[in-house]
Amino acid sequence: MAHTFDLFGTLVRAATPDDPARAVAKELAARDVAVPDDWARAYGEVHIDAPEGAEVPLPAHVAAALRDRGVDVPANAARRAVVAAFDPDVETVEGARAAVAAAAERGPVAVCSNCSVPELAARTLIRADLERDAFDAVVTSVACGWRKPDTRLFEATARTLGVAPDSLTHVGDDPRTDGGVEAVGGRFVDVADVPLATFPDWLEGR
Template identity: 30%
Template sequence: MTIKCVLFDFSGTLFRVESTGSWLRAVLAEAEVTLTEAELTRSAAELEAVGALPGGAVPVRPLPAELAEVWRRRDESAAAHRAAFTGASRQVSLPDPALHEALYDRHMRPAAWRPYPDAAEVLAALRERGIAVGVVSNIGWDLRPVFRAHGLDPYVGAYVLSYEHGIQKPDVRLFAAACEALGTEPGSTLMVGDDRRSDAGAAALGCAVHFVDHLPVASRPDGLRPVLDLIG
């Protein structure tokens, strides 16, 4: 197979969101709310357990039944995404109820995200080789400002975001939309992601698929470089 296009997932693939503790600490500081270190640590652990940070840990504590459906379809619209994650956050008691919305807003800021160390290098190398690049993400908000703020936007030819299409991976229509936007065929496209279920949906369309590990930025310095070997 000759690869002419590479599609990337966003969270856990090209970028990693800040830790739950850093996320909570930033919002508390901005709101001028003070917690003891023990209280902050406990609240961060509880938020992580319910999966309240988008792009962070998956829930390990069961969510209420009334959240189940909106959680399942959370990436199909901006409203569902906000409702799902603020609903999860509200399972944790915080000093001010307004903090739940503030936490959601914080995760959409470029400062909450860091690119993996080799992301710019790999994207630049693909561009030099004439390989089309797209981003296909299950998400409920516009991630383009994150790419612009971190200098990666010039390498991306198309963004295909679930909430803008009303469908989410592994639905093949999302990958098909990306191929169409970039003028490429699935048979010459490689999908790179960290989710063995969602990103694997590209294979049903005929794309090759390569997985990376969803690790902290410091723990994965060169996880994207093998993509360059795959395209030859």
């Protein structure tokens, strides 16, 4: 049996920019990138034709939006700007550490998270004092290329853990996305029904 945990909204609460386009624009300007006058509109448009279920890394989206407006993007400037714009304040959810530890007593454990910003998941885990070595794997959509509820993210997580997808028990806060584990035969545990603080007791009762 393997357990996977959603990160944002489940293990942690992370403050994100109220206006992402403005936050990214500020960081682009700090790196001497000319921000288009209609940046808010450009940021909100689709610039990369991705298949359904695919994750478009936010730096790739930002770079494509700038190119669409005729702005040359210096090497890696879009990535650095996005990473800086999404530098989070993090609050660890009550019971998160104990829940992960209880799951680890029963088999491999992974983070399985939708996240389009490189480095964000790793930085968040550090700030939440949830060390990466508490997990056997940290699998994000930006690294995998697919977003929950697409089954390919769950399948990739299972492969990384060396288990069958239908052996996964996935703990999350959003039935629309985290509930996608059921399509591979796994089990979804909604923290609205089983809060992390009671998760160890829930495991004991299984």
